[in-house]
Amino acid sequence: MTQHSVSIRDLSLNFGNVKVLEHLDLDIAQGEFIVLLGPSGCGKSTLLNCIAGLLDVSDGQIFIGGKNVTWEEPKDRGIGMVFQSYALYPQMTVERNLSFGLRVAGMKKDEIERRVSRAAEILQIQPLLQRKPVELSGGQRQRVAIGRALVRDVDVFLFDEPLSNLDAKLRSDLRVEIKRLHQRLKNTMIYVTHDQIEALTLADRIAVMKNGVIQQLSDPHTIYNKPVNLYVAGFIGSPQMNMLHGTLNGDTFTAEDGTVIPVGTYEFTTPAAAGTKAVLGVRPEHIVLGDDVKRMPFTQEIEIEIVEPMGSDTLAWTKIAGKAVTFRVDSDVHLAVGQKLVVGFDPARGSIFNSETTNRL
């Protein structure tokens, strides 16, 4: 068995009789960047706090670096943590914020100095070392918070929505910096967010969570293109995946309004009996128009209802098989409301789910 950096085995956690996490298993490889993604209240922070040792688990085990740390104190687990609200010590300068953990551990002065200046150099906060947290901007505060985890020289970094208090521009800047940091340090990172862009851009693997259960654990490409169930399909992607409800009969999918869509090109993971109620999901960017339509197994003439120019591309609303559908085109393509044109898609790039079990077929 290969050794995992972090291994969570059969973890359960209840607050009183509220079950937040149930029988959760997760193995994270050395140096992997794992993103826990899910809606508010699904237990992401709770899981992170369990890994950090800030919450006592109700059942199960946690291994970090091959050692069972289930009963260890946070400081003995070899982790560093970065919080959404920064949680900098307000009365200490940046330098003392960074060195607090090292001073508490009784480390030698010159070693502390060496580590603080290294962290400050990596995060480019040297000019801020003598300031108090109130004198910093949000982005600078978050950098210091990351630095506080950095100086501890730990194997595992835990991030709890570190960017969600920042504005859009700073968020994308720091996102790149975190990615750069990971490439440089190569430690294991567990990153909680409810922002799917962050998840897709940063992660080696994404764990999509719902009600304390991991729905799918895969690399971003698989999560986006081959979601295992309707929940993951709907949660990832903006605008949402288009969902057509209907019945599956061998190589044809009959939508509710009677439109027949040939799905012979689709690779089924599990064979479906004839007459199975199913949902066909198609991403907005997989609906094409113009010359490409000829190569598509399914085509239909539609009328444009709403046009939303997004800058880099344009979003159009229409109806396919009687359902409201969005599709994405290049921003140079001119679309007008009321315009009629032919569009098409290949079900091979879509996803088909069983309506009852909501699982991928």
Added chain:
Amino acid sequence: MMTTETLASSAVTGSRIEAGPRGAKPKTLTIARVGVYVFLILAALFFLMPLWVMVVTSLKAMPEIQLRNIFQWPQQITFEPWLKAWDTACTGRDCNGLKPGFLNSVKITVVGTAISIVIAALNGYALSFWKYKGANVLFGLLVFGAFVPYQVVIYPLIIGMREIGLFGTFPGIIIIHTIFGMPILTLLFRNFFAALPPELFKAARVDGAGFWQIFFQIMVPMAVPITIVAVILQVTGIWNDFLFGTVFAGRENMPMTVQLNNIVNTTTGVREYNVHMAATILTAAVPLAVYFISGKWFVRGIAAGAVKG
């Protein structure tokens, strides 16, 4: 360069300004406003009247007081009553004035305030961050304690103090003040700490700090505003205390308030109103000074409970 720009832009906008309201709205004195001011001034005069009577009486000699013009400024100012109140006024057999009482009060107030605040801060910190078993029960008891009338517990406390041999001693009165200050002070600190972001505490734990390190290095520096509020509450509360001082302090530790009462109620001879007034003002001076000096801090401290960082 800046000036030319401003000039240019103001010249442009200047031509666009029309007649009518412009800039800040002028303040007008309405009848309602005049009414409010008149009421406030009258109220202030009403509450200042007793103080005025006390001050002028304390500056008069006895014969002038017997003329009974209690509001009148003294024809001949004398500081004799003040000296007497401080130095030689008689309380029962001793004739040392308020001096010893003042010193006792200072000792009791300083030690009592310090000890009760240290314990309350620790209590509040432990209650809000270290969710130990029974914390909620303890907190409930403390809140309940804030509503128990003193009279109910005084007698059991007297017996308890006598049993442990501290009745009528300095440690005894300190313990009493600590006990009675505890509910409100703990509430104050608990609410302050509970309003801090819990991540701060989590971050410190990940950094490896323990109970005392988090308390002294992170919580105490942040709790300065609320500590000022607590100090003001305790200083004025303990200084003004009469009941506990009479019952628990013992003769050697009589606080100033008890001595003041003894001076004023000494029934031998003429009633020296001027000395009584001077003694009263002297006794009230400390809490008054605390209010004047700390009013600003007090408001800031109360407000600090609502804001973070």
